[in-house]
Amino acid sequence: AQTVTQSQPEMSVQEAETVTLSCTYDTSESDYYLFWYKQPPSRQMILVIRQEAYKQQNATENRFSVNFQKAAKSFSLKISDSQLGDAAMYFCAYRSLDMNRDDKIIFGKGTRLHILP
Amino acid sequence: SQTIHQWPATLVQPVGSPLSLECTVEGTSNPNLYWYRQAAGRGLQLLFYSVGIGQISSEVPQNLSASRPQDRQFILSSKKLLLSDSGFYLCAWSPRLAYEQYFGPGTRLTVT
DSSP: OOEEEOOOSEEEEETTSOEEEOOEEEOSOSOEEEEEEEEOTTOOOEEEEEEETTOOSOOEETTEEEEEETTTTEEEEEEOSOOGGGOEEEEEEEEEOOTTSOSOEEEOOOEEEEEEO | OOEEEEEOSEEEEOTTOOEEEEEEEESOSSOEEEEEEEOTTSOEEEEEEEEETTEEEESSOSSEEEEEEETTEEEEEESSOOGGGOEEEEEEEEOTTOOOOEEOOOEEEEEO
């Protein structure tokens, strides 16, 4: 079974600085999707970025980018020029592309990010 | 564009009372639908998911149930609430041919 591990329960970063959140996963599949979701204090989950495993190029969305290392099964999120609005819980998630598998996303336990003014 | 609604936003119910949480999606058809629960300060637990009307898969056996009476409506129910049912309930939808999920604003349930 696939698992997603976020080893940093909490992190802090100074405003305008860069921070990297770590995520590792375990799977025997070769095709899958990876996601980072953000949960701000409002608690609504927001999709931040997605990465298809078959793409070697790392995904980027404005100040958010990922470092996808398929062989190492690592999927870290880098936030550049951190802003106060980035303070949230961040969840790493895995989704199989195997259509015979259950239609589920597997979430990590999350990393709470604090932005220091 | 697609939107997802959940209500109520907040609910306080006594132990033993029934529960009905509703989730609806607009702007799409035949979505996959999901119910998650999140305990305070913890990760997401998938409770139920549905790939079509009347098709419900349960992930965690407990006193909760789900129904999908219409294509874009997903209901979470309980006949008798337990204290352990307290938490934040999130509904999510996924396009039929996509892999990401989009979440609603959630319902905060407190069982007293």
